[in-house]
Each structure stands twice: as C-alpha cells, then as structure tokens.
Amino acid sequence: DVKVTQSSRYLVKRTGEKVFLECVQDMDHENMFWYRQDPGLGLRLIYFSYDVKMKEKGDIPEGYSVSREKKERFSLILESASTNQTSMYLCASSPPGGRPNGYTFGSGTRLTVV
Amino acid sequence: AQTVTQSQPEMSVQEAETVTLSCTYDTSESDYYLFWYKQPPSRQMILVIRQEAYKQQNATENRFSVNFQKAAKSFSLKISDSQLGDAAMYFCAYRSDNFNKFYFGSGTKLNVKP
Numbered sequence: 001d002v003k004v005t006q007s008s009r010y011l012v013k014r015t016g017e018k019v020f021l022e023c024v025q026d027m028d029h030e031n032m033f034w035y036r037q038d039p040g041l042g043l044r045l046i047y048f049s050y051d052v053k054m055k056e057k058g059d060i061p062e063g064y065s066v067s068r069e070k071k072e073r074f075s076l077i078l079e080s081a082s083t084n085q086t087s088m089y090l091c092a093s094s095p096p097g098g099r100p101n102g103y104t105f106g107s108g109t110r111l112t113v114v
Numbered sequence: 115a116q117t118v119t120q121s122q123p124e125m126s127v128q129e130a131e132t133v134t135l136s137c138t139y140d141t142s143e144s145d146y147y148l149f150w151y152k153q154p155p156s157r158q159m160i161l162v163i164r165q166e167a168y169k170q171q172n173a174t175e176n177r178f179s180v181n182f183q184k185a186a187k188s189f190s191l192k193i194s195d196s197q198l199g200d201a202a203m204y205f206c207a208y209r210s211d212n213f214n215k216f217y218f219g220s221g222t223k224l225n226v227k228p
Contacts, residue, residue: 031214033215033216035218040123040220041220042118042120042205042218042219042220042221043205043216043218044218045215045216048215050214058215088157090159092159094214096214102149102151102161102164103159103161103216105158105159107156107157107158108157108158
C-alpha cells in the first residue's frame with residue numbers, strides 16, 4: 001500500500017514561530033500536494049510539486065512556502081506562524097497526471113497557533 | 115478555476131437505509147474525473163468511488179453508487195444499506211483530464227443512527 005506519512009498528528013506553536021510540516025511518501029510518486037482543511041471550506045490547495053525542486057502555488061499560498069529537495073519528501077513551511085493559520089493540514093501524493101488517479105492522503109496535522 | 119459545491123453540510127440516515135449526498139460542479143472542460151472521498155474521525159481520507167466524465171455508465175462500488183449527470187454537472191453519491199462505519203465527512207472532488215490538481219467541495223457530514 002502507498003503510504004503518505006505526516007510527521008506530526010498534533011502541533012501547537014506560538015505566533016511568530018517558523019513552523020515546518022513534513023510529509024513523506026514511499027511510492028515514488030512525482031506529484032505532491034499540501035492542502036489545508038477548515039470547516040465549511042473543504043480542502044484548499046496551498047502548494048504543489050510535480051518534481052524535485054519544483055513547486056507551484058495553489059489557491060492560498062500567502063504565508064506559506066514549500067521545499068522539495070528529494071522526491072519522497074515535501075515540506076510545508078510557515079515562515080512566521082499566525083493564529084489564522086490554525087487549521088488541519090493534509091499532504092497528498094499521486095502518480096503523474098493523464099491517468100484517472102486519485103490522491104493518497106496522509107493522516108493530517110492539526111496545527112494550533114497560539 | 116473549477117468550483118465544486120456540496121449544498122448539504124450535514125445529513126442523517128438510519129442504519130440499513132439509503133442516503134444520497136449531492137454535489138454539483140462548474141467547468142468548461144469536456145474531459146475530467148470526479149471523485150468521492152470519505153474522511154472518518156481518524157482523519158484518513160479514503161477514496162470511495164471515481165467517475166470518468168467520458169463514461170456514460172454510472173460507477174458502482176459495492177454499496178456505493180453515483181448518479182452522474184454531465185449536462186447538469188451533477189454528481190451525487192448514493193449509499194445503500196447504510197452502516198455505522200459509513201459515518202464520516204464526505205468530500206466531492208473534481209480533477210481535469212490533463213492536470214492533476216483537485217478541487218474539493220466543502221464536505222457533507224453523514225451521521226448514521228442505529
């Protein structure tokens with residue numbers, strides 16, 4: 001089974017801290033994604049990556065950055081955490097497009113910024 | 115950007131009965147894929163069912179089936195013989211044929227009453 005592992009299930013950080021959310025997949029997938037999930041808003045795409053060292057902005061990239069130095073790892077960075085970034089963060093991966101593949105998701109990181 | 119709308123924030127169904135969750139989407143594309151994902155309290159997103167837009171036949175997976183109306187841009191999920199384990203958030207998602215980015219609806223929370 002494809003596994004997408006997010007390093008933390010729960011995280012509490014202080015306002016202004018730099019926060020790293022890590023995601024690792026073990027199926028050699030090219031595509032990786034970071035979403036945030038908020039009640040009533042569903043999942044919104046923050047950033048995605050189609051290849052190593054490649055990144056593209058999603059729909060809500062402000063306040064976030066990403067890093068993909070290795071194919072299996074995709075990190076989401078909150079440069080200076082703010083309370084409005086309190087949310088559930090979901091990582092996902094998939095093979096290349098052009099095929100009707102769904103995502104494989106991680107179990108999510110619930111981040112609280114105080 | 116494509117939009118996906120789930121107009122039912124929460125629904126309830128009696129165990130063993132049938133329930134239908136609604137989803138509509140907006141797109142100008144002719145080829146695309148539609149998905150239903152389930153997110154139980156464990157937070158792990160699970161693919162329930164997938165529909166290719168070029169297929170007229172509605173997808174079916176055991177107790178789960180869809181009613182895909184391409185002209186109406188509607189993609190509802192029917193759960194038959196509901197079980198307690200079906201209780202979860204359900205998300206409808208859209209994916210372009212040649213682009214692996216997903217758009218998600220806001221979700222429907224399904225409660226199953228014993």
